Amino acid sequence: MTATQTFDGFTFLREWLTAPLRVGAVFPSGATLAKAMTAEIGPETGAVIELGPGTGVFTQALIARGVPEHQLALIETGSEFAALLDTRFPQARTLWMDASQLRGVDLFDGELAGAVVSGLPLLSMKPRKVIAILDAAFSHLRPGGAFYQFTYGPTCPVARPILDRLGLKAVRVGWALANVPPASVHRIQRRAQRPLFSGWR
Secondary structure, three states: OOHHHHHHHHHHHHHHHHOHHHHOOOOOOOHHHHHHHHOOOOHHHOOEEEEOOOOOHHHHHHHHOOOOHHHEEEEEOOHHHHHHHHHHOOOOEEEEOOHHHOOOOOOOOOOOEEEEEEOOOHHHOOHHHHHHHHHHHHOOEEEEEEEEEEEOOOOOOOOHHHHHHHOEEEEEEEEEOOOOOOEEEEEEEEOOOOOOOOOOO
């Protein structure tokens, strides 16, 4: 284990001890999960929003996939994590704030993002909070954009009634079996709008 990984582990543990429901995990996500979370994202995606970046494991993977650092918006509610991200990724825009308050915030000078990568522990949140986060995130996504969420279970962490209410669909797009603990990755997108019925011809 490198000095950076050790430092990140201690930072993550300290934040988890302070707010376990907000952080959601004792250790940072591993490289296998980071690869699975970013597999469908590249320079052609455009701007990317990351929710709950923590120590920046997914952030580094996004940059490795070709996403320019200046096209990243990192939304982090943990003050220690936010300060760390600001130091590690100075060209990205790091905002110390709650992801549910993101609606109305101009992240990329009016440009819509192509993807959202979420490390938030949605399963530990109340439905109203999850709805607010998804609603805010999708207000920043262009048509066809995708919201990527991982979970330590096999099914999507966003309940079907919430998906239905927001007009969203979810599909599992990857596994990270080597992660500790194993995780699955889900892509959430807007459902296609059905054309209005115009009567029999």
